[in-house]
Amino acid sequence: MKNIPTLSLLLIIFFAPYAEADNQTDYEKAMISMMFEEINKSVNENYDFKGVQFTDGKILELKMTDGLSFIITIQISTFIGAHNIIGIDQLKFKRELDGLKLVNYEHTPSEYKEEILRWYFNKTTQLKS
Secondary structure (H helix, E strand, O other): OOHHHHHHHHHHHHHHHHHOOOOOOHHHHHHHHHOHHHHHHHHHHHOOOOOEEEEEEEEEEEEEOOOOOEEEEEEEEEEEOOOEEEEEEEEEEEEEOOEEEEEEEEEEEOOOHHHHHHHHHHHHHHHHO
């Protein structure tokens, strides 16, 4: 019985580094959080179908161009349904005094994107019937 607290503590210490799934810094989390509306709008405008969401935001580049202006490139994983990854997208935004504007959007499809979309839309069509 005396070993249970010690064993529990050792397990917590051993597995604690693996408990956090992402490797984003607080700055990345804050910046992507502040940009959520623009990222979400850009994702919705890029796809011909509804239901695409994103996760795993990373800042790839941040370049200050003036006192309050900058160019930022972020990478996201896009998915549909229960986190069925359909690709990795890179979005480049430019921030100037009049706001944040999308400059470039690149989508790299996942290996199984077409299969995922066929399955997902077949499943949702069956549910509506």
